[in-house]
Amino acid sequence: MKYEAFVFKQRGNASPSLALFYAPATEILEWAAIDRLAPKEKGGVQRIENKARTKHLAEFFRRHEQNVIPTSVIVSLEGVVVSEENGKTVINFDVANDAAKKPGLVIDGQHRLLGMSQLDEPVLVPVVALLNVDDGEKAFQFIVINNKGQKVPTDHIRALRLDFKEDSLNERLKSARLSVKDTYTSVGVANDSPESPFRGIVDWAKTPKEDRRVSAAAIEQSVHLLMNAGDRLLADQDAAEDFFFSLWRLTKEVWPRAWEVDSPYDDDVETHLLNKSSIIALTDLIKDYLVKWASFPKASILLDEPETYQEHMKELLDLIAEDFWLVAWRLASLDTAAGRRAITEGLEQVIQNRRAELPWNDKVSLIDTTWLKRVKYRTLQED
Structure with missing residues (x-):
């Protein structure tokens, strides 16, 4: 021919x-x-x-x-x-x-x-x-072209009589945020991508036990709620993941102490920022603000272009006192809808307080006020 x-x-x-x-x-x-x-x-x-x-x-x-x-x-x-x-x-x-x-x-x-x-x-x-x-390239192209709409199982690729090394193929596919494995979703991207602030600390089988700090479910649920935010641009998984990683890279920049395990005020208190409920609640809150912001007439925010919203995202984080994540909370178990609601209400109150130039913890019911008095929190702040 x-x-x-x-x-x-x-x-x-x-x-x-x-x-x-x-x-x-x-x-x-x-x-x-x-x-x-x-x-x-x-x-x-x-x-x-x-x-x-x-x-x-x-x-x-x-x-x-x-x-x-x-x-x-x-x-x-x-x-x-x-x-x-x-x-x-x-x-x-x-x-x-x-x-x-x-x-x-x-x-x-x-x-x-x-x-x-x-x-x-x-x-x-x-x-x-x-x-x-070669067959590896054919398999890669099949997955890249077909995987976005519907997952392509490994067995279906093999049924085409394509002879490829699955491990090598998966390494290449990670850069495309795809895989022949159903388990490589946003969690896999979060744990492996250089773009992810959670690289190497996701709580799943691939991560050494001593490094597991971030719940895989927190990542999956956060990306899912972003994709269902009602903004057509965020409905794309890549855009949702970019939004999620942009937000959490900024938290690491704005609140470096909150990324540590222990509170700087009390060795017996762990920080709260990277808890499952906190990740979901903060992601949801920032999403709500920016989706509304992007809906305004003549808004310059496009939620599939991080450079258009990162500055606004940082402004919101700057309104939230880092100490919110560092002090003791009254509630111990927050991995429930009610627990996430308590965190969200606390964050919203902190934002209102900061805008009104009030103490950040004023009327924040989640905070353990007894602990604040015990550790002489005001003195610690001044020091």
Whole structure:
């Protein structure tokens, strides 16, 4: 098979070669497999064909002669030779008679191909092909393209007969905030990403016991509540994670003592900032302020662009006295809805006090006033 093509590397020598060309849908299906699953299998990255979707795509073309779909189908192609003929770049590859040995594999766009192939006329399809890549690269592209909408289990990748080293693939996918493992969610990003202030201190199996300080559930619940905040920009998981990490990087900058284990005022009192309920309550509070802020007419805040809201986020944190997290609290068990509400109410009262230039702990019912008197808190502040 031969096609004129534009062949290039998107980034440099380390990146795979890409070819841009077009071909009839029926012809592409002659050399590109939709999947390599046994007939009895129901899964797969491309998954079983949705007959209704294929039908609707075909009907879309039949409704009007001007209807087109300019989106490219993405495939991988093996055994490709790139050459120059009459001043034009062409790609050549052999097509075996054995359908199980097709040189191409459809990574994205199976329903478009199947729908277009049902028409009586030849429908030309734009194609982006990854040339002569190994199975690890194919697996990576399958996951990156398909994982955002629906998770791609490892077994489905393996069912495509792709031979890859899972550990090596997962290391590469971490930079894309994806994985072939369902367990690598926002918690995995928080524990492994250089962007995360919680790197190496998340309480889960990968972290040494002595370093486990931050609840995995606190991270999951915080990102989930951000994605359900009602702002369309935060609904994207990457944007929600960026917001979460931006906030907690700032807390480390603004409240460095609160990130320590013990209170500087009393060795018998632990700081509260990195407790599960505190993380969720503070994230929720700051989210509420900034979502409302972003909704104002002519607001310059875009919640998928950290540089537009970080200054406002820091202003809010500056209103909250660091000592709120360092002094003793009256309630010991706060891992409940009522406990988080008590923390939120305490934070809101502190903000009101600071704005009114009152003592930060005025009318903050969560604070243990007996402890304050016992440790002579006022004197400690002055020192």
